[in-house]
Every structure is written in structure tokens, then in C-alpha cells.
Amino acid sequence: MSRFSPSPAAGTVLTPDLCVVGAGAAGLTAAAGAAAFGASVVLVERGAMGGDCLNYGCVPSKALLAAAAAAQGAREAGRFGVSAGEPAVDFAAVRAHVRGAIEAIEPADSQARFEGLGVTVIRTQARFVSADALLAGTTTIRARRFVLATGSRPRIPDLPGLDTVPYLTNETVFDLAELPRHLVILGGGPVGAELAQAFRRLGSAVTLIARNRCLPREDADLAAIVRAALVREGVILREGAEAVRVEATPGGVHLHLGDGSAVEGSHLLLAAGREVRAGDLGLEVAGIAHNADGIRVDASLRTANRRVYAVGDAAAGMPRFTHAAGHMGGLVLRPILFRLPARMRPGAIPRATYTDPPLGQVGLTEAEARARGLDHRVIAVPFTESDRAWTQARTDGLAKFVVGRRGRLLGVGITGLHADEATGLFALALSRRMGLRDLSGFVAPYPTIAEIGRRAASAYFRPYAARRLVRATVSFLRRFG
Ligand SMILES: Cc1cc2nc3c(=O)[nH]c(=O)nc-3n(C[C@H](O)[C@H](O)[C@H](O)COP(=O)(O)OP(=O)(O)OC[C@H]3O[C@@H](n4cnc5c(N)ncnc54)[C@H](O)[C@@H]3O)c2cc1C
Numbered sequence: 474m475s476r477f478s479p480s481p482a483a484g485t486v487l488t489p490d491l492c493v494v495g496a497g498a499a500g501l502t503a504a505a506g507a508a509a510f511g512a513s514v515v516l517v518e519r520g521a522m523g524g525d526c527l528n529y530g531c532v533p534s535k536a537l538l539a540a541a542a543a544a545q546g547a548r549e550a551g552r553f554g555v556s557a558g559e560p561a562v563d564f565a566a567v568r569a570h571v572r573g574a575i576e577a578i579e580p581a582d583s584q585a586r587f588e589g590l591g592v593t594v595i596r597t598q599a600r601f602v603s604a605d606a607l608l609a610g611t612t613t614i615r616a617r618r619f620v621l622a623t624g625s626r627p628r629i630p631d632l633p634g635l636d637t638v639p640y641l642t643n644e645t646v647f648d649l650a651e652l653p654r655h656l657v658i659l660g661g662g663p664v665g666a667e668l669a670q671a672f673r674r675l676g677s678a679v680t681l682i683a684r685n686r687c688l689p690r691e692d693a694d695l696a697a698i699v700r701a702a703l704v705r706e707g708v709i710l711r712e713g714a715e716a717v718r719v720e721a722t723p724g725g726v727h728l729h730l731g732d733g734s735a736v737e738g739s740h741l742l743l744a745a746g747r748e749v750r751a752g753d754l755g756l757e758v759a760g761i762a763h764n765a766d767g768i769r770v771d772a773s774l775r776t777a778n779r780r781v782y783a784v785g786d787a788a789a790g791m792p793r794f795t796h797a798a799g800h801m802g803g804l805v806l807r808p809i810l811f812r813l814p815a816r817m818r819p820g821a822i823p824r825a826t827y828t829d830p831p832l833g834q835v836g837l838t839e840a841e842a843r844a845r846g847l848d849h850r851v852i853a854v855p856f857t858e859s860d861r862a863w864t865q866a867r868t869d870g871l872a873k874f875v876v877g878r879r880g881r882l883l884g885v886g887i888t889g890l891h892a893d894e895a896t897g898l899f900a901l902a903l904s905r906r907m908g909l910r911d912l913s914g915f916v917a918p919y920p921t922i923a924e925i926g927r928r929a930a931s932a933y934f935r936p937y938a939a940r941r942l943v944r945a946t947v948s949f950l951r952r953f954g
């Protein structure tokens with residue numbers, strides 16, 4: 474149990490083993506883990522417990538997408554011979570569902586739970602006042618080690634006119650009282666793509682502005698399938714479009730694009746990437762280096778100040794996902810508590826975008842393998858080869874296995890039905906350095922999308938089976954009865 478809980482009196486100086494700043498996925502994991510090992514822990518959070526994922530990110534977006542999928546299911550039921558028709562969407566009830574999902578998960582991240590674990594939770598802004606001391610309200614914390622898990626915030630683009638119009642970000646969009654008539658989304662990354670589909674399916678007109686293409690970080694063949702689904706459902710996609718100016722109109726906003734055209738909408742949602750909150754942490758005072766991408770860390774997630782680590786979205790150059798944040802929050806406990814080495818391997822972190830169809834990736838994409846000059850082959854398996862895809866009438870999918878020498882997996886990308894779940898399986902295979910031989914021997918339940926790994930293995934090994942020597946061996950062995 475912490476020697477300090479509950480909340481300290483004003484002016485107190487605390488000297489815990491560990492001080493964690495930020496109670497999102499990264500900070501909560503570090504705090505809970507350290508407390509479980511008997512370390513004294515102080516956790517400082519200035520906003521809502523649970524951070525972005527619970528309050529303004531993964532949870533509300535996935536809950537909104539689930540409501541949107543129900544609406545789309547009604548629209549598409551006809552292809553199964555079931556008639557439902559255009560659904561009536563009660564947006565207040567949708568919002569209640571989103572809120573309900575947050576409230577159901579909230580207790581796991583709550584101050585009460587963490588105090589129950591023995592963590593001292595201080596609900597205020599923290600900043601360094603020296604290389605080894607942090608000020609949280611009126612409490613000074615001189616910890617043996619610090620973990621900065623301060624997350625990121627939406628990047629507000631430098632767009633002329635933006636200061637004159639109302640706009641939404643992920644921090645406000647889930648609180649909308651009414652369904653937007655026409656939502657204009659700036660940014661075609663995962664936030665833009667997921668929310669474009671969610672609002673379109675719930676009944677809004679949606680225009681998505683993407684500087685390059687939709688889901689630019691993803692494999693082009695896989696992203697094209699998601700793109701086609703969005704367009705089929707009526708999302709107006711403006712790819713290769715640069716927003717250059719915005720102005721208010723009586724009905725909402727008027728967004729001017731670089732090619733001279735304009736888009737008119739009732740609401741504007743900014744989904745133009747993330748930036749790191751570093752300015753208000755007093756990093757300079759503590760000798761902690763940072764850049765536009767975040768707090769600079771080495772492979773063990775240590776900052777330029779040897780007492781201080783940075784994890785999650787706040788750490789520069791690291792993948793910005795909840796599971797990555799949680800992983801980093803646990804990883805830093807190795808050096809902090811046990812003086813063991815730790816090495817963050819960003820390349821091993823899988824990701825999924827929860828559009829329908831979802832898109833998952835782990836390891837290298839085909840373009841990344843090519844750019845690195847790796848000796849590789851790509852085995853592409855369309856979902857028309859999956860019996861499950863046929864039973865669900867969802868053959869709009871593709872899996873791409875990027876393999877190196879002797880069939881070793883370098884990366885797997887998959888879009889289609891249940892691709893998010895299947896990505897977890899392939900992430901395990903990659904983390905265990907498996908190859909297509911392992912996938913060929915893996916028995917998945919029938920009919921599931923996971924069987925697609927075996928399909929890829931069959932396609933890879935088929936030419937070997939056809940070799941003259943192999944055939945001659947089979948023929949020779951036949952003689953023995
Ligand atoms: C719309 C959206 C959907 C997303 N969906 C997914 C998804 O489906 N799956 C996925 O893996 N990822 C998703 N993400 C990304 C995911 O939300 C982040 O990667 C994750 O929340 C990062 O966790 P974190 O702990 O690093 O930071 P955060 O969750 O941002 O937590 C940081 C905390 O630090 C606090 N803080 C900051 N500065 C200070 C200070 N000086 N003093 C005290 N407290 C401070 C903040 O208040 C905040 O609570 C999504 C993001 C968005 C925006």
C-alpha cells in the first residue's frame with residue numbers, strides 16, 4: 474500500500490518511489506503495476522480519469538460505430554431476405570448508448586479504484602520545478618522516478634478563418650446534442666475515416682477532406698477497399714484536397730480547398746492529427762528534451778533526464794494507440810522497479826481501424842518492405858476464398874501476407890469482415906517470429922476468417938508440392954503399400 478494515500482494536505486512534500494503524470498491508458502498501467510509490486514505511487518491527473526481513450530477516443534468512437542452498424546444492418550438486411558428498411562435513428566438514444574459504454578468502463582479507471590490499489594491520486598495540473606521535483610497544485614513530489622504519460626491532443630491546423638468558426642474535435646464531437654445535417658471532416662486518418670462512416674450511417678451527409686488519400690498510412694490495396702465502402706455508403710470523399718481557408722455561413726461553415734472549389738456544411742470536425750502537450754509540463758526546467766512529435770525517449774523510454782520516462786502518446790516516435798500506451802506503461806516498470814533492461818519495439822505493435830470493413834496491420838506493409846529493400850514476397854488472399862465471408866455475404870476483403878526468406882512473416886495486413894480480431898492472431902504469430910509453415914499447421918475453427926492464414930500458406934507452398942523431386946518421393950513411397 475502507498476504510504477501517502479488518500480490525497481495529501483496542502484503544502485505537503487511527498488517522496489514516493491514513483492510519480493506518474495497522466496491517468497490515461499499509459500499512466501494507469503504504470504501506476505497499477507507499480508502499486509501491485511508494493512511501490513509507493515503518486516498519480517497526478519488534471520482532467521478526467523481514463524484519459525482520451527475512455528472519454529474522447531476509442532470507447533465513444535467504437536460505441537458510436539456500433540450504433541451506426543446497427544442502422545446499416547437494417548438497411549442491408551434485404552440481401553438476406555429480411556426486410557427492415559430505412560431505420561429511424563433517435564440520436565439522443567445513440568448518445569445515451571455512447572455515454573453508457575463510457576460509464577460501464579469508467580469504474581476500472583476511477584480514482585476510487587486506484588486509491589483502493591494504494592495509489593495516491595492528485596487531481597490537478599503537474600509541472601516540473603526542478604530536475605527532481607514536480608509541483609502538483611500545492612504538493613511537491615520528489616519521486617525516485619517519474620513517468621510522464623501526458624498524452625496528446627487534437628492538432629488544430631493553421632487554417633485562415635478557423636478562429637471565426639465553430640468547430641468540433643474528438644473532445645467535443647461525442648457530446649453533440651443533434652445529428653449534424655452535413656458534417657465536413659478535415660483529415661482522412663483513422664479518426665476521420667471512422668467518424669465519417671459512423672455519422673453517415675446514422676443519417677448525416679458527410680464530406681471527408683483528405684490531403685492525400687483516405688487512410689494514407691495503410692497499404693493502398695487494403696485502404697482502397699475501405700474507401701470503396703465509404704463511397705458506396707454515400708460519404709463524399711475529396712482526396713488530394715488541401716483545406717486552405719474557412720468561413721462561417723448562416724447555416725454552418727464554408728471550407729475552401731486548394732483547387733478553388735469549396736465545401737459547405739453544417740458542422741466542421743477537425744481530425745487532422747495529434748500534437749503533444751509538452752509546453753505546460755516545465756520540461757526545460759527538468760532538462761527533458763522534446764520536439765514537435767513529443768518527449769524524446771531512447772529505446773527504454775527514458776528521457777534526457779535519467780529519473781524520468783515518457784510513455785504513450787506523449788513519447789516521440791512511438792505508435793499512438795491505447796494498447797501501445799498500456800504496453801509502454803508496463804514496460805517502463807522493468808528498469809524502474811527491477812533495474813532490468815527494457816526495449817520498446819514499435820514495429821511489433823499491431824493496429825486496427827474500426828471502419829466496416831475494419832482494417833488491421835501488424836509488421837511491415839508491402840510498400841515498407843520494398844522501401845527497406847528486403848527480399849520479400851506478397852501472398853494476397855481475397856475474401857472470396859473465405860467460406861465465412863460467403864456465409865455472411867461479405868466478400869469485400871483482402872489479406873496481404875508479406876513474407877521473407879523461408880516464408881518468415883514480415884507483416885500482415887487485412888481488411889474485411891472481423892479483420893480487427895484476426896489481426897490479433899497474426900500479431901501473435903509475428904511476435905513469436907513465426908512463418909507460413911506455422912500458419913499451415915495451425916488449425917482454426919471452421920468457418921472463421923482466421924483460416925485465411927492457412928490459405929496463404931497453401932498458396933506459398935503449392936509450387937513446392939508440384940516439384941518433381943517431391944512428386945517422385947510420393948510416388949516412390951506409394952510402393953510400400
Ligand atoms: C477519436 C479517437 C479514437 C481512437 N480510437 C482508438 C482505438 O480504437 N484503439 C486504439 O488503440 N487507440 C485509439 N485512439 C488512440 C488512443 O486514444 C490513444 O493512443 C491513447 O488514449 C493514449 O493514451 P495515453 O495514456 O498516452 O494518453 P491520454 O489518454 O491522452 O492520457 C493522458 C492524460 O494526461 C493528463 N495530463 C496531461 N498533461 C498533464 C499535466 N501536466 N498534469 C496532469 N495531468 C496531465 C490528461 O488530462 C490525460 O488524461 C483513438 C484516439 C482518438 C482521438
Ligand SMILES: NC(=O)c1ccc[n+]([C@@H]2O[C@H](COP(=O)([O-])OP(=O)(O)OC[C@H]3O[C@@H](n4cnc5c(N)ncnc54)[C@H](O)[C@@H]3O)[C@@H](O)[C@H]2O)c1
Pocket residue numbers: 630659660661662663664665667682683684685689714715716717744745746747792793794824825826827
Ligand atoms: N482505430 C484506432 O486505433 C484509432 C482510431 C482513431 C485514432 N487513432 C489514433 O489517433 C491518432 C490521430 O488520428 P487522426 O486521424 O486525427 O490523425 P492522422 O495523423 O492519422 O491523420 C490526419 C490526416 O489529416 C490530414 N490533414 C491534416 N491537415 C490537413 C489539411 N489542412 N487539409 C487536408 N488534410 C489535412 C493529414 O494529411 C492526415 O492524413 C492516430 O495517430 C491514431 O494512432 C487510432
